[in-house]
Amino acid sequence: MHSPFARVLLTSLTCILTLGPQAFAFNHHRLDSRAMINPTLQDSYDFVIVGGGLAGLVLASRLTEDSSTTVLVLEAGGTGEDVANTINHPGLAYYAGILGNPEHDWQWTSVPQPNAKNRVMNWPGRLLGGSSSANGLYIVRPSSVEVDAWQSLISGLDGADNWTSEKFFAAMDKSETFTPPSAEIQATGNIQYAARSRGSSGPLHVSYPGYLPEIVGKWTNTLSNIGIPVNSDPAGGNAGGAYVTTSAINPTNWTRSYSKTAYIDPYYRPNLHILTDSQVTRVIFSGTKATAVEYGQDRKTVNVGKEAIICGGPVGSPATLMRSGVGPKDVLDAAGVPVVVELPGVGQHLQDHLASQIIFGTNDETAGSVHANADDPRSTSDVFLSYVNSAIAYASSSELVGDVESYKNDILSQLDAGLASVPSTDSTVLAGYKAVYEVAANKLITSSSGQVELLLALTGTSAGSQTISVQAALQRPFSHGRLYINSSNPFDPPVIDPNYLAHPSDLVVLREGLKLARSIGMTEPMNASVTTEISPGANVTTDEQWNEFILNDFHTEYHPSCSCSMLPKDQGGVVDAHLKVYGLDNVRVIDSSVFPIEWAAHMMAPTYGLAEQAADMIKAQYSSTGSGSSSSPSPSSSSSSRPSAAHPSAVPTSISLIISSLFLPLILAHLFL
Template sequence: MRRSCRLAAFLGLAALAAADLRHQPLSTHHKRVASSGIIYDGQIASSYDYVIVGGGLAGLVLASRLSEDANATVLVLESGDTGDAVRSSIDTPGDAYYSSLLGTSYDWQFETVPQEMLDNHAVSWPRGRLLGGSTAVNGMYLVRPSQLEFDTWAQLQGGAAGANDWSWSGMFPMMKKSENFTAPSAAISDAGAIQYDINSHGTAGPVHYSFPGYIVPAVGNWTETLDWIGIVPNPDPDGGQGWGAFIATSSINPDNLTRSYSRSTYIDPLPPRPNLAILPNATVTRLILAQSGQVVNATAVEFQAYDGAPVQTVGVNREALLCGGAIGSPTVLMRSGIGPTNILQPLGISTYVNLPGVGQHLQDHLSGEVVFSTTAETAASIHSSGSDPSSAFLSFINSAIAYPNITDLLGDYAPTFQSDILNNLTSSASSLVPSTDPTVIAGYKATYNALANTILPSQVGQIELLFSLTGTSFGANSIAIQAAGQHPFSRGQLYINSTSAFDKPIIDPGYLTHPADIIVLREGLKLARTLGQTFPLNAVITGELSPGSTVSTDDEWDNWLVGVVGTEYHPASSCSMLPLDQGGVVDPSLHVYGTGNVRVVDASVFPIEFSAHLMVPTYGLAEQAAQMIRQLWNEGVTPSQATATATGSLGPSSSGTTGATPTAGAKSAVLGLSPASFLAVGVAAALGALVL
């Protein structure tokens, strides 16, 4: 604060009386960019209204939506490359399997610590590191969670104002807003036995929801086979009841059969916007924070082009928006001084806001598979023969899916299973939560109870089954049925052990530390085996390759699966939206507790895992966040939820009321500054002088 005042005095009253620098035209270097706003020469302005950390799914949605306001300037800082050099591989759906970018420089190549319950194996955690993030490299499943899961998320907020934004009624229109649905052709629909309800889909959004241009014939057996074992086909999996068996929509542009991802949909089609800049190869090292009364504010963002490169700084005029995902966002917060003091203090990081929940509540979907030999034509066999290189064939990706509920898995044992889980709440909370902080433990109990009492006994799926026809380690003439637990009772954590943004964090998902998780996964794998023995799928299966006949008892299944399971690529919940006294990190407005202008917008805020892939709910989250932010700054809509207090080592901090109008005087209130000091901070940021 004193530094801002000294700078203001140095510049003189004339500078403070000048027009608001935030809305001056950006410098001429912005003419040397593509129309989408991607900066190729590294030159950016000195400050922006919104600085978005991470150019993945949520970051590019925010960039597109916020820059629709011509009077707001937006910068995206993306650690990875543009992806231009590998655009052909990105665009071709089948290359997600046949020419994957995972394991390359376009992948963060994260890895967990050895997992005690997985025979001390470490597990690979790939994440996209390029514009578009994981939407540029993933398997393209567009699957919605069920209404009950969203409503449970909202109920976990303890009645806080704004909680209903995250219920089904709040999120359903936001998911539809992102969607441009195209029905399958009659031939594709018949081949895959595809069902849908057009009323559950949006048709005017950026992201294409459609189906491949070619279907491997075996897909047509999927829903019928599941129907034979009592898991019925779902005619409307996107309307709030996402259980049963179906063929999922995929993020494929039906016009040219290319991948539809956050860059190609939200950014590339944009007309020239001089108020939008997207800077690749810019790794954010930390937020530069300033204490202002009882809140902490981000005044600038620090970044480097590469490890050892000069440190650069860009000013924040309105908000810093963290969109780094379940790994990136909590690590940026910790390096900035927001997080558990016991993690920050040994690293010499001053604690601006002591938030014990940062990096806690970590969850993931753990997956295994049963592999069969087959006489059927598979996508892998067609691809390996080279007989059909057409774009239609190369648009084929795995999309046959099912979500069995707990009764499908356990039958009459399901109520006893639920009782056992509830009876073990106290012991689980005392032994399985990585943190000793009482608020984090309270949050575990809250989510645990919600899963056990609300979601578990419902029709919502507890396991996900996927039909894989794109090859296994056993060769092209094999198919797999994958099973993944959807609502783990195990919890993990991630944290930094270095102040460098180029050192990978410690990731410990705590896989299978709760015994319920291994039971659910085991029964899901058993169900996968049963499907391979059931008509009509069994007509094209000649044997089971893995695990095979040596595995039949529960103990044999348990001993086998811990050596073969891995991530389903859905990490979440490390910046959970929960009440502060339950180890929460963000409130229902997505503001980080104890801050005035820092929000997290990505899958890290989900307090529970969903029975779904995370791409669709994250698109909905980002659309909701963009609307929320624009309403605040354009209409003066003030989030009405009560603010909570967080205590940091630099003095008491609490999330203040964040309502503001577009005037300098009102916006200064968001940052806890007087109007004159607010302008001083803006000028200082413009000069790149706010390195604390």
């Protein structure tokens, strides 16, 4: 007869061997994910990733699918564990916020902007997961015509075929698992969608919030009545028109789905180390080969085995390159940084979305009114806090100005004015500006892609009153700015000069967008929800009055890009079509800074697609030298990011092997009792 201990042990081991690693997935995830963040570092890693934002964490996850590949992520911000509840509940991130807190925010500002009454703009963020940990959740894809325009700019480069619209949309599909809205939410928001255009097995949860104000259901009909068509398939290659867009939300528990919870937390990877609170100060070179990365106040170094991959975003990536001696020679000389590679385009071509808004009073329920009512039990519920706006539209040139051909010709006639506003005299940067300008004028202005985004904002109040805001945001700026360093001290903030509204057409387009925004509040069925126009007020009617209002009111949508543009080197390009930095042997930049044109879209979906495609390219390059890849990550099922039982690779079979090896002697002993 077996002892009670032996019987319990045999039963437990039978469960282990039958169920496999899934039986222990949750507990081992919680222990092991903590172990890989802020570990004791190795001397060297195959890939050192500079920046643990959206793109950096996607790359870290995908590259370490190959257990023989070692990856270190160096992130200047914290883990976010201290504000996890705020991050996970999107409404809290919006209303309470984590930005503005120096623990989680660089608190960068632009230089005073002459075309904004010398106002400065905040450019926030510093946290593991990057902007995906604190943004408004919008998963909005660009149109295929925009991706095709991007590819046309790099058509002469080796590897340009990696960036066709077909491959780019497939990469965005790969990043996500789409869940349709509930029947109640679909009816409330009058939502249309096409599941065939969405991903079904990616790490990122994409769905709709669990709460919608009823006023959202008026959006698409109102837009249709002002001539902007309803789009039932905005993810399928044409993002123009009006719709209720998807959010990066986990519909099983209404928590934020972002790069950390989607790509990192579910997977125990002993070959992946993440070091937070560790700002990279520079990449160290031997000739043109990156050999180490320096980080932290005490300037520690870690060696680079294969590549240094810079994922610092539109601000951090060009700043890191320049601090490492790669960039415009005049900037580096003035900052006292020795030149490793002269690359005039670093920090140039900087573009951003600008927005202003019409604020209407309303007596209808809004998210802002629910949140402001502490007696409403919904105001603190997970379902309510899953909502951070969702109704948008992208207005084309024809919907803004009518005569598209005349508008295009006007834009082309102002090319010289645009060139004069470029904050560089370098001939290659000017050539790049001209190339981007002409592609935008000839291919994008005449298309159905958006020139202005219209966004219904229901989260605000004004002087204690319930409000509806309709924002209008310029999507295709012809004003390009720059970012640069003015000191050799890597802890000094970079200089951010977006050069807002330097090109005269940008103000015209934003003004026409605001006129459309006003018309929305005056058109059925939305007008039934409007009591008055609070701002700018009905007395603003002339173009001069509109202009004055915009210059005092406009703000950034927090969508900067293009500061390390993928363009030919003789057009001020920073990276080639393989995302490798010109002139360097083993450094890539992979984040939204490499897009050469500003998308008519929010930046999150295309950046996920970029990182997915980049990971495949890197793995393909090194697979020929014996580095393979394993199965893809799958979506987690909750905010605790438990591995999906449908994908046992989420927790390695090594756990089962370890357990088996530990207990095998006991099993054998039991058999002979």
